[in-house]
Amino acid sequence: MTADIVVINQERVFVMNAERIKELQIIAQDLRITGLKMVQYAHSGHIGGAFSLSEIMAVLYFEKMNIRTDDPKWEDRDRLVLSKGHATVALYPTLATRGFFPVEDLRTFRNIDGNLSGHAEMKYVPGVDMSTGSLGQGLSTAVGMALGAKQLGKNFTTYAIVGDGELAEGQIWEACMYAGAHGLDNLIVIVDYNKVQLDGTVKEILDTGNLEDKFSSFGFHVISIDGHNVEEISGAIDEAKATKGKPAVIIANTIKGKGISFMEGKSQWHGKTPNEEEFKAAFEELYQRKKELEG
C-alpha cells in the first residue's frame, strides 16, 4: 500500500494514491513519446499544443472518463470534444494507447491512405466524439451534447478542451453564455492555458485578461490548477463533477511543448516539424524523463 500524496493549491487540497500518480505521469510521458513518433512518421503535426495536454489526456482517458473501447459509440459514455482540434498529436495517441484502435495505425497520421487526418475526425476514428479543427466551434457542440443529455435524462459528462488562443473566437463566448445561463452542470470545460499561440504569446496577440473573472461572470464554477500535475487535474475534475447548477471550467496552467526543453513556451513550435537532430534531442529528453519517473 503506497502513501497518498497531498497537494495544496490555493484553498484546495488534492489527495491521490502515490503509485497511481506515478502511473499516470508515465502514461502522459508515453503519450508524448508516441505523439512525437507520429509527427516523425507524418513529417508534420502540431507538437506544442499537444504536449501541453499530455497529463490532462492521461487523467481523463485513463482515470476519469466512463468509456468502452470495445463500444466507442456506447450511448451512455462520457464525451470529449477537442475544440482545439489541431491537438490530434495528443488525442490520437491517447485513443490508440487506451485501446480504441491499434497503436500501429498512428503511422498513417496525416497520410493520404489513412484515416487519421490532421484535425480531429469523428467519422473514421473510433473514440473521437466530434470532428473539430475550425477553432471556436467545438465548445458549442459540447454544449449541445450536455443539453441533449439533460433532454434525454442521461447522466454522462461532456468535456470540452479549448485552447487559450481559441478563446479569441466569439463563438466560444456564445457557447459559454448559453451553458452558464442554462446551468449545464454536466459540462466541464478545460482551458489549455499554455499562453502561447501560433504567431506569438497570447498576451501579445490578444490578451485574454483575467480568465477566472471572465468565466465566473459567464456563470461558471472556476478551478485553476497546474495542468501538468496529475493529482491537481484529477481533483479538479472531481470538484467540477460535484458542482451542481452551473458548468465548471478548469483553467489548466500548462507549458506549450512541455517536456522538450527547446520547444517549451516557444510559438514557433506550434506546428513546426523538427529536423533530424531536433527529433533525436527531443526523444532523448523524453526517454530520460520517463526513466526518471520509472526510477
Next chain:
Amino acid sequence: MAEKIATRHAYGEALSEVGKNPKIVALDADVSTCTMSCMFGEKYPDRFYNVGIAEANMVGMAAGLSTLGLIPFVHSFAMFSAGRTYDQIRNIIAYPHLNVKVVGTHAGLTVGEDGATHQCLEDIGLMRVIPNMVVICPCDGNETREAVRAIAEYNGPCYLRLGRMAVDVVTDIPGYHFEIGKAQMMKDGMDATIIATGMMVQVALKAAADLANENINVRVLDMHTIKPIDKDAIIKAAEETGAIVTAEEHNVLCGLGSAVSEVLSETLPVPVLKVGTQDTFGKSGNAEALIQRFGLTKESIADKVKKAIALKK
C-alpha cells in the same frame, strides 16, 4: 386555387406535425415568431430551444445534439442560418454527415422592406457547394409540408429555403408527388423548358400561360431540390425541348441556373438563359415592387424563353 400561404407558415405547421417524433428538437435564434418555429415551441416546449441571437452557437449545439440521436432543426433568416454560419455548417454538420436540418426563412428579395442586409441571394450557392448537403427550396405551402416530412425522414444534413411572402398554392394538382431530388413537371410543352425553384415556379406558370397565347408551348419544371439536382429531368428537357430558361429568387451565379448549366454543359449543351438577380445586392422596398425592379417577372421569363428558342440550333 387555394388560399395564399407563406412557405414559412406552412413550415411551422409541418414542423409541429412531424414533431410527434420525440427525436425532433428545434432551435431558434430569437426569430421564432418570424420563422414560425414558435408553433413547434408551443406544442413541444420541452424540445424547443431559443438560444438567443447566436446563430453560430446554435448550429454547433445542433451538431452536438444530433450525435445523441436527436434530429435538430435550426432556424433563422437565410442570411444568418446559412450565410453567417457557413463555416459551422460545412465543418461540423456536413463534413461528419450529421443529421441536422438547417432552415433559412425570409430568403431572397421578398423579405422586402428590411433591405439588402436581410435579403439573402447567395444561400443556395453557399449550401450547394458543400459536399453531403441536400438543398431544397419549395414553391408553396403544400410542397413545404411534403419537404418537411421528407427531410425529417432523410438521415443527413439538409438546407431548407423558405420565403416570407404569401404565395399561391400551385402543387395541389393530380399526380403531384414529392421526392427529394426529383423535379415535378407542372406543365408539359415542347418548345422550351422553364426550370424554376421556390416562388418563381408560380411566376413561371404565369409566363407559360402568356406564352401559350402566342402559340409557344413550354414545359415547366418545379425544381424544388437544387441538390441533388434531377439530372435526368434536365437532360430530358434539353433533349425534348432544346432550350432552357431557369428562374430563381437568387443570384444567377451559383444558384439553380448554374446547377442546370453544369449538368447540360457536360451532357447536352443547349441554350440556358437565367432569370434571377444579376450579381447584385437587393434593396429596401415593397416585395412586389422589388420583384418588378429586379426583373423576377413573368415578362422577363417569357422574354428569355423567346431568346432561348431563337438560340436553338
